[in-house]
Amino acid sequence: MPTELSVNVNAIALLRNRRDLPWPSVTGLGRIALQAGAHGLTVHPRPDQRHIRFSDLPDIRRLIDSEFPEAEFNIEGYPSEAFLELVARAAPEQVTLVPDDPSQPTSDHGFDFKSEGAWLAPIVERLKAQGARVSLFADGDGDADQMKAAAETGCDRVELYTGPYGGTWGDPEAASREIDKLGASADAAIAHGLGVNAGHDLTVANLPALIARIPSLAEVSIGHGLTADALEFGMAETVIRFRRACGQAV
Numbered sequence: 001m002p003t004e005l006s007v008n009v010n011a012i013a014l015l016r017n018r019r020d021l022p023w024p025s026v027t028g029l030g031r032i033a034l035q036a037g038a039h040g041l042t043v044h045p046r047p048d049q050r051h052i053r054f055s056d057l058p059d060i061r062r063l064i065d066s067e068f069p070e071a072e073f074n075i076e077g078y079p080s081e082a083f084l085e086l087v088a089r090a091a092p093e094q095v096t097l098v099p100d101d102p103s104q105p106t107s108d109h110g111f112d113f114k115s116e117g118a119w120l121a122p123i124v125e126r127l128k129a130q131g132a133r134v135s136l137f138a139d140g141d142g143d144a145d146q147m148k149a150a151a152e153t154g155c156d157r158v159e160l161y162t163g164p165y166g167g168t169w170g171d172p173e174a175a176s177r178e179i180d181k182l183g184a185s186a187d188a189a190i191a192h193g194l195g196v197n198a199g200h201d202l203t204v205a206n207l208p209a210l211i212a213r214i215p216s217l218a219e220v221s222i223g224h225g226l227t228a229d230a231l232e233f234g235m236a237e238t239v240i241r242f243r244r245a246c247g248q249a250v
């Protein structure tokens, strides 16, 4: 199975939020992304709603249910009680838990499963009981013990944090070192029965080498680089370019 693409619409919401106006439209561009063959849409609501607003979630749910019933809604975020209630209302196909502090500008690390696994396990169970696939944000630092501890939470997948890899652009040797670590983490996750997703600062340029090292990579969620390309090439053409970079026959 080729790697699936979930389009993160946070950056579109960020542009919209510059004005008290409804454009660019999160659901409008989400529709174009899904029409161009994206597998799903991702949002990462933060407590201050500076990107995605809580009111966007029912709109995206409705878009998928009414026009793209095969598509998946992936909601990412820190598992506060408020977040978990938001998720219960939006009924996403996948929930990705991320250890973000509200003051963080963006996500910059995965969970420490060895110390946090015990409190994550009942949350994973609660989300799975609602019918969601559960993925946990994880450092791709090659630490196999972390992947064992992640599997012990009962989650279905881990999402490897690819920010350090994305940050190596223009430095192929550094990129290759990051790929080695991400690959070792993915191998360990798979050995413990987990599916593997990846995300953060992925681009058309850096996806192919990642997927060559992790051919069973299930899904990538991409927002920042994809939105930058959409400004240049348009959303439909950009999704096609990213799908090709994922190894999909387009």
Ligand SMILES: CC(=O)[C@@H](O)[C@H](O)COP(=O)(O)O
Binding pocket: 008, 010, 011, 043, 044, 051, 076, 098, 105, 106, 107, 137, 199, 200, 223
């Ligand atoms: C978990 C992850 O890497 C993404 O969800 C990223 O945090 C996007 O969120 P922002 O667009 O708010 O930076």
Ligand SMILES: NCC(=O)COP(=O)(O)O
Binding pocket: 008, 042, 076, 159, 198, 199, 200, 201, 202, 221, 222, 223, 224, 225, 226
């Ligand atoms: N889970 C990662 C994500 O959704 C998008 O991250 P980015 O491409 O905006 O860095």
